[in-house]
Amino acid sequence: MKHAVPDKQSIKKSEDMSQEEPKKKVNLKLIIGAVIIFAALVWLIISATRSSSQYFMTVEEIQVRSAELEGKSLRLSGAVLGDSIVYDAKKLQLSFDIVQIPGDHKVIKEMGGMAKVLADAAANPSLPKISVYYEGVRPDLLQHEAQAIVTGKLDASGVFQASELLLKCPSKYEAELPGQTQNEPGS
Amino acid sequence: MFFFYSGLISFALALLCLLAGIGITLSQLFRQKHTIPVSVKTLSLSAFVLHSLAVLSLLILQLTQDYTNAYVVSVIHEAMPKVLQMTAIWGGQAGSLLIWSWIVNLVLFIALMRKKQALDAWAYLVLAINTVFFAGLSFFVENPFKRVWLLPSDELAEALFAPAKGAHLYGWLDGFGLNPLLRHPGMVIHPPILYLGFALFLPPFALAVSKLIRGEELGDLLVKTRAWLLGAWLFLTAGIALGSWWAYEVLGWGGYWAWDPVETASLLPWLTSTALLHSLFIEKHKQVFRRFNFALALLSWLMTLFAIFITRTGLISSVHAFGESQISAPLGYFMLATLLISIWGMIKRWKDLGSGWAFKSFFTRDSLILYSNILLLGLLVICLYGLLFPMLSEGFGGTAITFDRSFFDRTTTPLFILLVFLMAVCPIIGWSLSAFKKPSKWLWLVLVLPLIGVLATAVFLSKKAIVLAVIFIILLGIVVLVVQSLVDWRDWKRFWHQRARYAAWLVHAGILFIALGVLGMAHFTDRIQGLMIPGDRMPLGQYSVEFLELKQDDSHPEYLRVNAQLKLYKGERFIKELNPGQDVYYERNQWISNPSKHATIRGDHYTLLLEYNAKMGTATIQLIENGMVNFLWLGSILLVLGGVLALSKPATALNEDTPQAEQTPGYPHEA
Known part of the structure; x- marks a missing residue:
């Protein structure tokens, strides 16, 4: 291992590529280095996977399994009920209810797309709902029928304590058509 | 009506021209001929002109507010400024897919027009197939010319032509308008710049595939692809930076990067192309790393396809994605086919690409570049894993698992720090080992100045080890670059000649600045919020804001604007008036926040x-201090300037400068 730190000479040599110099020892070091790097990368990924991942669930799944899920890191997605939004701007405390929407993209597609699913869910009082509590700024997109994706934990009283809140508005305009059909055709 | 037909027909003809060109090229290849016939060129150029006419038609439909067009209804509002009515063309899925396919066609057009480096038939074929694929996707799956029809059953439907007997064209009185979040200047130009960056990865891919298929001229990948890669890197960097600036200025949470799937995906080709630009540099000098470079050229386009897939299919929940769409299956299969062709090509020419590379020493410049590339690929693996694992975990049964941003923060931070460290020491590593034995005045300067900076940081700002380490690395990098520039300054007449080298320094300085910005945003931020009545003052550190009054402005037909009039003070000294506000959009029932800030270095x-509360005249104000955040934008500007400077040097002229540079008198020689 005496070549660990190359001296002047070896640098000079390495600059000159026309010289072939088979160095098995250094190649072994390279392999060891590669293994160490790879192991470090794998360790980083695995440890971060353990600490930063959440189960992605629907409102219904959470309600069915609420006992075993309490305190676990979860993420869930649902349709926002506009009337339920309560926001204290002074304390930055936000709470609202979200309604069950399917978790599977295919099912959503079959039901007519996300925009329709969200609108139907928000209009159907018989679907499972859950209350979400969040501390922070009220996001611009938080409104009736928006899709909320919340990350956090379920507390003992069944309220979802969100640490992260992501909102998506259905961008497809078909969903907005019903409210506008009073317009007269022709232009 | 005219522009509906002009758009649809020219779009259809463009597709036919491209298909005909592909057919002729295939028959040409069948006869073992590798040049592109004139007829194919003519067809391809016509396709581009026709495609442009289609884009123009949609633009006119938008500007004339033809509300029989479904896309126009979804993104246009009569009160929108004309500029936004034009740029709304990339404000929704259908329009932006048309623009994306047009940009791919534009790149094909440029590739055909470059006289010096003529395309061969295989490269043309790859380019044209990709163009046809995206144009076809736009035409058949998300056609932006679809019109709104009123069915006899009183329902509305979208279709090109009457979907049922008795259906009538239906015209809205007004549209919904562009999503207000997308109206910021950063977002107005962000998509086309990003698309151009993405599309410019296609020619290097096509050239690499052509070389792999033919097995000829495997050695000149650099000369053939450097301009494309630099262009792609440049626009991609600018696009990502603009997106980040937009997030900071508009989204209102004071952040600039959230590891959102779409952001992360756009980083993938950036990582591979950055690695590729570095190892092509070594291939130029030493004729090594050829397999690696081919793989990276292929991978850059694959990652681009993947990024498009994530943005457009909505398979991963993201704030930026367009929402679920019909294009995921065709795009998925196309990606798979591209992947298989790439793997097949690499296996086929694996032996021919071998270059007898042997690892010689840990401390040469090539070794350092190799380490950097390993780190860049490590980051790529992390990002891919972070994106795919949630998808795969759902596919393999059981509950889907997702990551929050802390996954990316934890895994990428050490790699980014190492990367910046390597970058900082790279310019000195050639001569440092000899310099350590015979210390020169430069070396003292290079080590002492950063240490002084670290001490100052520890005394005045923060004693956190990670902060101090990063500050040391950044200052080391900056001092090294400054010293190098001073040394080179003696020979400033050669500046233009050696500009490729200074371009690299400029880019590295930009990365160091960005690192400073990232550090500031991670460790030197603070915030406070409170409910204020007029006359209240809220302090944060040395600064404070005074709330004067609320102002409402209802003169705009699309939204009601509410502003809070604030005064920012430092101590008792008045600094600036600020007026953060909200726009409440009537039509969309959506409100957006307009932050207001005072920026310094x-x-x-x-x-x-x-x-x-308009009745009470009270406002809840948040005041955030974001330390060093502007280094992010300053650094991004340096990256772009460096990219432009590098691009000004033709690849064929690259061999001229480096030897002289190393012989410059007074320049600390390597070895």
Whole structure:
């Protein structure tokens, strides 16, 4: 291992590529280095996977399994009920209810797309709902029928304590058509 | 009506021209001929002109507010400024897919037009197939010319032509308008710049595939692809930076990067192309790393396809994605086919690409570049895993698992720090080992100045080890670059000749600045919020804001604008008036926040109107201090300038400068 730190000479040599110099020892070091790097990368990924991942669930799944899920890191997605939004701007405390929407993209597609699913869910009082509590700024997109994706934990009283809140508005305009059909055709 | 037909027909003809060109090229290849016939060129150029006419038609439909067009209804509002009515063409899925396919066609057009480096038939074929694929996707799956029809059953439907007997064209009186979040200047130009960056990865891919198929001229990948890669890197960097600036200025949470799937995906080709630009540099000098470079050229386009897939299919929940769409299956299969062709090509020419590379020493410049590339690929693996694992975990049964941003923060931070460290020491590593034995005045300067900076940081700002380490690395990098520039300054007449080298320094300086910005945003931010009545003052550190009054402005037909009039003070000294506000959009039933800030080189004071009570005249204000955040944008500008400077040097002229540079008198020689 005496070549660990190359001296002047070896640098000079390495600059000159026309010289072939088979160095098995250094190649072994390279392999060891590669293994160490790879192991470090794998360790980083695995440890971060353990600490930063959440189960992605629907409102219904959470309600069915609420006992075993309490305190676990979860993420869930649902349709926002506009009337339920309560926001204290002074304390930055936000709470609202979200309604069950399917978790599977295919099912959503079959039901007519996300925009329709969200609108139907928000209009159907018989679907499972859950209350979400969040501390922070009220996001611009938080409104009736928006899709909320919340990350956090379920507390003992069944309220979802969100640490992260992501909102998506259905961008497809078909969903907005019903409210506008009073317009007269022709232009 | 005219522009509906002109758009649809020219779009259809463009597709036919491209298909005909592909057919002729295939028959040409069948006869073992590798040049592109004139007829194919003519067809391809016509396709581009026709495609442009289609884009123009949609633009006119938007500007004339033809509300029989479904896309126009979804993104246009009559009160929108004309500029936004034009740029709304990339404000929704259908329009932006048309623009994306047009940009791919534009790149094909440029590739055909370059006289010096003529395309061969295989490269043309790959380019044209990709163009046809995206144009076809736009035409058949998300056609932006679809019109709105009123069915006899009183329902509305979207279709090109009457979907049922008795259906009538239906015209809205007004549209919904562009999503207000997308109206910021950063977002107005962000998509086309990003698309151009993405599309420019296609020619290097096509050239690499052509070389792999033919097995000829495997050695000149650099000369053939450098301009494309630099262009792609340049636009991609600018696009990502603009997106990040937009997030900071508009989204209102004071952040600039959230590891959102779409952001992360756009980083993938950036990582591979950055690695590729570095190892092509070594291939130029030493004729090594050829397999690696081919793989990276292929991978850059694959990652681009993947990024498009994530943005457009909505398979991963993201704020930026367009929402679920019909294009995921065709795009998925196309990606798979591209992947298989790439793997097949690499296996086929694996032996021919071998270059007898042997690892010689740990401390040469090539070794350092190799380490950097390993780190860049490590980051790529992390990002891919972070994106795919949630998808795969769902596919393999059981509950889907997702990551929050802390996954990316934890895994990428050590790699980014190492990367910046390597970058900082790279310029000195050639001569440092000899310099350590015979210390030169430069070396003292290079080590002592950063240490002084670290001491100052520890005394005045923060004693956190990670902060001090990163500060040391950044200052080391900056001092090294400054010293190098001073040394080179003696020979400033050669500046233009050696500009490729200074371009690299400029880019590295930009990365160091960005690192400073990232550090500031991670460790030197603070915030406070409170409910204020007129006359109240809220302090944050040395600064404070005074709330004067609420102002409402209802003169705009699309939204009601509410502003809080604030005064920012440092101590008792008045600095600036700030007016954060909210726009409440009537039609969309959506409100957006307009932050207002005071920017200095040391950081921003960023204010938000969180909520207001018009009757009481009260406002909830948030004041955020973002330390060193402007280094992010300053660094991004340096990256772009460096990219432009590098691009000004033709690849064929690259061999001229480096030897002289190393012989410059007074320049600390390597070895």
